[in-house]
Amino acid sequence: LKFVELEGTLSELQSLVGIPGLEGPGGHRNIGGGRRRATGIIHDDAAIAEIERRGVKVSITMDDDEVERRIEADMAMMRDIPEYPDDADK
Amino acid sequence: MPWPTDRFPTAGEILLRLAEIQGDARFSSMCSIHDFDNPTHENRPTKYLRIGRLDAGNANRNKVVLTGGIHAREWVPPMALTNLAFKLLEAKHGGSSISIGGAVFSATDVERIIEHVDLYIAPMINPDGYEHSRTSFRLWRKNRKPAPPDPTPDVTYIAPCAPGKDEAIGVDINRNFDVVWKFEDFYIADAVALGKVGSSDRPCDDQFRGIHAFSEAESKNVKFLLDKNPGFYCDCHMFGPVVFHAWGIEQNKKVPGVTPALNPGQVRDGTWPAGTAAGTPGFNDYKEPIGSTFIAEVRALAGLMADATGLATGRRYDTEPGAAPGALTGAADDYATSKNLGVSKPPIKAFTLECHDKFLVDFATEYDGIERELQAAVMALLRHAAVPPPSSGPPSTPSGGRNCFDCRG
Numbered sequence: 001l002k003f004v005e006l007e008g009t010l011s012e013l014q015s016l017v018g019i020p021g022l023e024g025p026g027g028h029r030n031i032g033g034g035r036r037r038a039t040g041i042i043h044d045d046a047a048i049a050e051i052e053r054r055g056v057k058v059s060i061t062m063d064d065d066e067v068e069r070r071i072e073a074d075m076a077m078m079r080d081i082p083e084y085p086d087d088a089d090k
Numbered sequence: 091m092p093w094p095t096d097r098f099p100t101a102g103e104i105l106l107r108l109a110e111i112q113g114d115a116r117f118s119s120m121c122s123i124h125d126f127d128n129p130t131h132e133n134r135p136t137k138y139l140r141i142g143r144l145d146a147g148n149a150n151r152n153k154v155v156l157t158g159g160i161h162a163r164e165w166v167p168p169m170a171l172t173n174l175a176f177k178l179l180e181a182k183h184g185g186s187s188i189s190i191g192g193a194v195f196s197a198t199d200v201e202r203i204i205e206h207v208d209l210y211i212a213p214m215i216n217p218d219g220y221e222h223s224r225t226s227f228r229l230w231r232k233n234r235k236p237a238p239p240d241p242t243p244d245v246t247y248i249a250p251c252a253p254g255k256d257e258a259i260g261v262d263i264n265r266n267f268d269v270v271w272k273f274e275d276f277y278i279a280d281a282v283a284l285g286k287v288g289s290s291d292r293p294c295d296d297q298f299r300g301i302h303a304f305s306e307a308e309s310k311n312v313k314f315l316l317d318k319n320p321g322f323y324c325d326c327h328m329f330g331p332v333v334f335h336a337w338g339i340e341q342n343k344k345v346p347g348v349t350p351a352l353n354p355g356q357v358r359d360g361t362w363p364a365g366t367a368a369g370t371p372g373f374n375d376y377k378e379p380i381g382s383t384f385i386a387e388v389r390a391l392a393g394l395m396a397d398a399t400g401l402a403t404g405r406r407y408d409t410e411p412g413a414a415p416g417a418l419t420g421a422a423d424d425y426a427t428s429k430n431l432g433v434s435k436p437p438i439k440a441f442t443l444e445c446h447d448k449f450l451v452d453f454a455t456e457y458d459g460i461e462r463e464l465q466a467a468v469m470a471l472l473r474h475a476a477v478p479p480p481s482s483g484p485p486s487t488p489s490g491g492r493n494c495f496d497c498r499g
């Protein structure tokens with residue numbers, strides 16, 4: 001899994017909806033020149049080739065390693081913390 | 091109870107914190123705590139705070155509903171909304187202003203919000219999913235209710251999960267609301283087949299809509315608040331960064347390849363055809379039920395919220411109709427927008443605030459900034475709600491701080 005930015009025209013970005021392995025695109029930012037930048041999540045690297053084939057530029061903003069590191073950090077942060085403080089005594 | 095400041099809270103800690111805030115003697119006259127009627131599948135309670143002058147009645151008061159935690163893996167909004175409740179009450183008690191980065195909300199603003207807004211905050215709508223995300227699977231999005239097997243006399247999925255392969259657990263709460271929930275009746279068949287509707291009939295998908303609208307305790311609980319007919323609703327999520335406004339189901343116009351062309355001569359003039367109810371199948375029978383004035387007000391208010399994020403951290407969120415990235419159905423904000431149309435109640439101005447550009451957050455280095463953006467956007471909404479705008483023209487910003495229309499480039 002990786003987080004990405006997607007850059008293209010509105011119609012190019014809208015054409016990405018439903019591509020297997022892509023979650024998004026999410027919020028758009030108008031960057032001028034008729035182009036927009038959106039966010040998304042890649043679940044399957046095969047989606048990247050399909051996105052680029054449609055003329056949309058893909059930039060990785062958080063790669064698989066960093067995603068994994070953050071997931072592990074979050075799980076470590078919350079490890080052994082009971083849902084309710086009183087549960088710690090049980 | 092020690093409220094964590096160096097990590098995210100648990101779902102239970104959020105409930106305890108809400109009770110602690112309500113139980114603070116300084117705030118007791120302006121805050122009450124309530125249980126939602128519907129416990130979750132794993133039998134967790136869900137609560138909300140009501141903040142304002144509890145003895146003031148409803149005259150000249152705008153109701154505002156804030157929700158967070160609908161999506162389990164989006165951990166920032168539940169904590170940030172809980173902290174905002176405390177911050178608002180503490181400022182009112184102390185007669186002080188609230189500064190969130192460069193976004194300043196004066197003591198007068200705070201006073202007006204408490205005096206003139208009837209505020210409902212439900213920061214943790216989906217505790218089952220949150221706890222699953224927190225303890226087992228960080229990326230979990232839905233609630234935790236298993237889907238019924240397919241087929242049953244009442245349930246037939248368009249695309250059932252692979253037997254023995256996929257985990258058919260959980261409903262995407264934000265696809266379970268009764269607004270174009272049954273997307274296959276509204277959109278072009280090819281768009282449905284290609285997954286271009288932002289919702290899914292497949293129980294193992296992250297965006298599974300459920301077996302019928304409002305099938306889930308969590309969406310019923312949000313509906314309970316929206317049935318109070320607030321003037322404003324903001325559902326807080328991650329990620330964008332963007333303030334979405336109406337509509338998500340379409341963009342006030344045809345979405346190419348997804349929504350059908352209108353019948354010749356048809357004008358989307360804010361009404362459903364006589365004799366039909368909202369949700370009646372057949373997109374070509376559907377006329378866009380929000381007028382241009384309403385849309386302009388909603389857009390302007392989204393702009394105020396976005397301006398506030400810019401003042402808070404320097405990162406101004408974008409504003410878009412929810413359908414700009416692609417149509418999606420069954421979402422809470424669209425349900426709120428739709429529910430009072432065609433009836434004699436004022437329409438609800440509804441927003442989905444998508445914070446930050448990722449939902450995986452480094453708590454130590456990123457949480458504070460995202461909290462500031464969320465809280466500034468919500469405070470801008472509350473400040474606007476505290477002084478109803480004139481019947482025409484853009485929303486005004488009352489005393490204190492900068493008028494954010496002046497802040498734009």
